[in-house]
Amino acid sequence: MISIPEAQDIVLSHTRPLGAVTVGLAGALGRVLAEEVRAPDSLPPFPASIKDGYAVVAADGVGEFPVVGESRAGHLDQLPVAPGSVAYITTGAPVPPGADAVVQVEDTEKLPDGEGSQRRVRICKAAKAGQDIRPVGSDITEGDTVLQAGERVGVAEMGILATVGAVSLKVHATPRVAVLSTGDEVVDPSTAPLGPGQIRDANRAMLLAAAAKAGAEVVDMGVARDTEGHLEGCLAAAIEQRVDVLITSGGVSMGDRDLIKPLLAREGTIHFGRVRMKPGKPLTFATLTLPQQGGRQMLVFGLPGNPVSSFVCFHLVVLPALRKMGGWAEPQLRRVAARLAVDIKLDPERPEYHRCTLQWGPPPLGSTPPPPHEASAHGAAGLGSMELWAVSTGNQISSRLLSARSANALLEIPCASGVIKAGSLVSALLIDDLGGMPVPPGGVPVTPGF
Numbered sequence: 001m002i003s004i005p006e007a008q009d010i011v012l013s014h015t016r017p018l019g020a021v022t023v024g025l026a027g028a029l030g031r032v033l034a035e036e037v038r039a040p041d042s043l044p045p046f047p048a049s050i051k052d053g054y055a056v057v058a059a060d061g062v063g064e065f066p067v068v069g070e071s072r073a074g075h076l077d078q079l080p081v082a083p084g085s086v087a088y089i090t091t092g093a094p095v096p097p098g099a100d101a102v103v104q105v106e107d108t109e110k111l112p113d114g115e116g117s118q119r120r121v122r123i124c125k126a127a128k129a130g131q132d133i134r135p136v137g138s139d140i141t142e143g144d145t146v147l148q149a150g151e152r153v154g155v156a157e158m159g160i161l162a163t164v165g166a167v168s169l170k171v172h173a174t175p176r177v178a179v180l181s182t183g184d185e186v187v188d189p190s191t192a193p194l195g196p197g198q199i200r201d202a203n204r205a206m207l208l209a210a211a212a213k214a215g216a217e218v219v220d221m222g223v224a225r226d227t228e229g230h231l232e233g234c235l236a237a238a239i240e241q242r243v244d245v246l247i248t249s250g251g252v253s254m255g256d257r258d259l260i261k262p263l264l265a266r267e268g269t270i271h272f273g274r275v276r277m278k279p280g281k282p283l284t285f286a287t288l289t290l291p292q293q294g295g296r297q298m299l300v301f302g303l304p305g306n307p308v309s310s311f312v313c314f315h316l317v318v319l320p321a322l323r324k325m326g327g328w329a330e331p332q333l334r335r336v337a338a339r340l341a342v343d344i345k346l347d348p349e350r351p352e353y354h355r356c357t358l359q360w361g362p363p364p365l366g367s368t369p370p371p372p373h374e375a376s377a378h379g380a381a382g383l384g385s386m387e388l389w390a391v392s393t394g395n396q397i398s399s400r401l402l403s404a405r406s407a408n409a410l411l412e413i414p415c416a417s418g419v420i421k422a423g424s425l426v427s428a429l430l431i432d433d434l435g436g437m438p439v440p441p442g443g444v445p446v447t448p449g450f
């Protein structure tokens with residue numbers, strides 16, 4: 001049996017980033033850039049007003065002035081502003097030649113029109129040169145690298161790409177991933193009522209969703225029966241689909257109908273078949289070299305059938321591989337430190353990946369015993385309210401998928417005897433973003449004392 005870090009290293013050493021493809025802007029979200037993006041022009045491309053008001057010559061100071069023109073966003077009035085005159089201007093509009101400052105409308109007073117219906121205004125507050133003007137290129141300078149190769153495109157990056165006119169970009173290809181459930185007892189989720197000995201296929205929907213969430217293009221391979229012939233046919237079908245990765249679930253343990261390992265040993269190379277982890281011990285990883293497809297490699301992950309084992313193995317081992325293929329430079333799950341909300345019994349044989357929901361601040365008093373050495377930290381506004389707390393999802397048996405419900409982290413519980421006490425700091429691997437993290441009742445002071 002190897003350790004999880006060893007298993008992760010082996011998988012990543014057999015995983016290569018996929019090549020670059022060209023996509024339109026709309027297809028860039030979530031992808032990793034394969035080239036840097038430069039600005040072809042400056043932003044703003046012209047000196048732009050920050051306020052609605054009057055473009056002035058700062059040296060003129062306060063006084064009454066004729067309004068000789070106007071500059072509105074999107075409509076450029078070329079009339080220059082000579083000393084002793086001003087122009088009306090709106091936010092984002094180009095500052096007319098001659099003007100060197102903007103006075104906001106709140107610091108002016110409209111006057112009755114003068115001779116020949118000349119508009120007039122009183123400037124009540126003297127401006128400094130450059131006031132309320134964004135100079136050319138003050139946000140982005142022509143030629144700037146606005147995004148580097150290797151950066152992932154999120155929502156802000158979509159806006160940045162649009163603002164520099166990058167409507168066609170090179171990004172890393174994302175993997176094509178097939179998902180296959182196995183087992184004679186496993187039937188489609190639509191089956192009702194269940195026949196004797198049957199259970200509905202939870203893993204396929206879950207793993208297809210997990211791969212799609214990771215940005216993969218997914219292929220649903222259905223359910224394979226526990227026969228060599230049918231499993232071989234399913235593997236051949238996945239190869240035919242030219243997938244980069246095949247994820248199977250079930251059939252990797254020690255039973256006489258656990259046929260995945262023998263199949264992979266016949267068709268390719270098994271790199272490991274047992275990992276010291278709870279859950280997920282029979283996790284299997286193999287590579288297949290496909291001479292019929294130019295000698296390309298396909299990765300196969302044989303995940304254990306227990307749904308939670310599949311869930312945990314996907315996040316710890318498959319997800320980093322999918323990320324690396326998609327161009328991530330740091331594909332591993334991110335770690336944070338969190339305080340345990342309850343005691344956790346240790347497993348003396350395998351390190352455990354305990355599903356939990358992280359929240360900012362301790363759970364309500366009474367829901368968990370306060371850590372004895374940190375009783376004062378367990379109050380609503382105590383020190384503990386400034387930390388992440390890990391709330392267990394309950395019974396961790398690997399068949400109970402409800403133990404993954406709302407889980408945003410896997411606690412890395414070391415292999416040892418005894419108990420880790422509530423209040424202890426533990427390492428947590430993030431499996432979801434923390435945007436939906438529960439908000440503790442009563443809220444949490446963000447900065448104590450303010």
Ligand SMILES: Nc1nc2c(c(=O)[nH]1)N[C@H]1C(S)=C(S)[C@@H](COP(=O)(O)OP(=O)(O)OC[C@H]3O[C@@H](n4cnc5c(N)ncnc54)[C@H](O)[C@@H]3O)O[C@H]1N2
Pocket residue numbers: 181182183185186199200201202203204249250251252253254255258279280281282303304305306307309398399
């Ligand atoms: N003699 C031993 N037996 C077992 C060992 C062992 O070391 N020695 N390891 C146990 C561990 S740990 C795990 S995990 C399981 C994994 O077994 P398999 O990968 O062979 O999975 P199956 O036997 O096919 O199924 C296990 C369990 O999960 C249910 N299942 C399977 N597929 C699905 C699905 N798509 N959706 C929902 N549930 C599914 C299946 O009905 C079984 O209940 O082996 C232990 N045994």
Ligand code: MOO
Pocket residue numbers: 277278279280281282304306309398399
């Ligand atoms: O390792 Mo198995 O996944 O404990 O149930």
